[in-house]
Amino acid sequence: MSYVGYVDDAFYRDLAAGFADWQREDRRISDPSLLESCRALLHLEARLLDEGRFEDWLALFADECLFWVPGSPGGDPKREIAVAFDDRRQLEGRIYRLRTGYAWSQVPQSRTSRIVSNVEAFRGESEAVCMVRSSFLITELRGGEARTFAGWNAHRLARDGGGWKILVKQLNLIDCDQNLRNPSLLL
């Protein structure tokens, strides 16, 4: 599908509304099969990233999607620079860059291991949308050194047949407002 620009004021407003006050007990999803389907998606996503299958990872996203790493806790993307704020075209560009063979920050490619845990799901504004919170620990081996990125993810998911597509992945690093060393694979 060819890209049509979709980021505008309405997009930012929907994003703010979707991410306002969502981790609430009265929205908790306790249905085990629903919860399990969300968890399965997160596990698949982590594996695809660890295997460097970035195109397959991108296929998990809805057409009009967002990958977002705020630059401060709760940082407003209309007011401040983000670590990442990628729409679909920018995500494609990000992957294209990694595939050129000349992205020196990923030559040779790092090895990563993602652990995803503490999965909780919450109802979105309609039955077609749900919000998932998970904790992550990314261990990366690069240049002979292992290091970790820690934090939590918020996935905004849309129903897609029997499964889910990712509308928004918000990756919240505990050190998002600190100086980061080579965040190329912070996905």
Next chain:
Amino acid sequence: MNISISSRPLHDWDALVQADRAHRILYTDPAVFQEEMTKVFGAVWVYLGHESQIPKKDDFIATKLGLRPVILLRDSAGTLRALYNRCTHRGSTVCRAASGNAKAFQCPYHGWTFLNSGRLAGVPWPDGYACDFKDDKFNLAQLPRVESYRGFIFGTLNLEMPPLTEYLGEAARPLDEWIDRNPGGRIAVCGANRLKYKGNWKLAYDNSCDGYHVVFSHRSLLEMENRHEKDPNKGMSYYKSKPDEAPMYCRCYGRGHHLKDKRPNVEKRAGALWAIEGAHPGKERYEARLRERFGKEADRWLDLASSEPINLTIFPNLLILGNHIQVLEPVSVDETNTVWYGTAIVDGPDIPPGVAEDINALRLRTQEGFPTFGEVDDLTNFEEIQKGLAAQEDEWVYMHRGMDIPGRITTDERGIVTGPATDEVFMRLYIHHWKELMKANPVLSVKRAP
């Protein structure tokens, strides 16, 4: 109080910094780094922060002068100050927040409290002391000189530094141009991309005006930005063929300041910058809205969301590039933070309603591009230099591109040096300035309020 520095040179600097090359230990020796923290980062005007980060009385941000923890603030009387974040009692930091608004700072350890002028306001149970707490020695230390040039705040411990405007010299002109391209000359810092690398701070300085590395170090970014065949000239494409002969140039102003001016590579017309800007989130929708309102006139606004093609570097830690204010923060001999502060335009009566908001919605996103997809590759190369320099017997780093070629580099009557943007003349000039600083014996001092 004056702090005298050992007058015995650490090294034979003339042997280590030669006409065409510098010795590896400039980048690897912890003792050199330690000395730089006084002779460079204590002794010249060092960029501390932007006034838009502390717009109101009592606003503060935490920053550093070299390794010294500093609170940069606008005190209750409106005066800009740079206080040492160091309790005069036992040495603890008194401020632990990155930013905020405070009339006073209370040390969390024993409760000594200081006004934001630096003056000691009180200590708990003073009856237990025989001393006179009115003695200035109990006030927080602060930089004796803090000056702002059009919002850019600098400080120094060296009373013999000339005034800031004289220190900036002719480098203030391109800074003026960069500021004045924004409506009313108004900008505000809007967050930052914060990166770090395991390498010496001078590796970033060596890169600041380097037009030679671009097509190699940033090849992945150039390919990414130009992956759609219909737009083959996005971003820094003007580096791709014969960059030596491109109209861009490098200009060195003395005191280690320099400019890489890429503006001559871009057509002189409204909309020319926007035409080569990469495709970032929001591009289509915001551009369409502005064009609907302003037609052809939208171009001059869209150019403000585009990267300004200059790299202006003010020694030792301030780099103005694109729309960024980049700050180098040395951490240790082999670790450096590079903070890419974003800037937004600021609304005012000279801008039609809603335009600033639309332009900033674009400008935030365009500014995320280079640090994310370009700088990471440079930082990797800096780290790999630091590794390479561990080879002790291979002593020299060469910086002789453009040297001894007749007619290539010119010096005008003011001493301003101009050459191709791909030459290393800026490295030779700044490292020789650095050498003079390392040979000197500056007297550094702090003051105590008021």
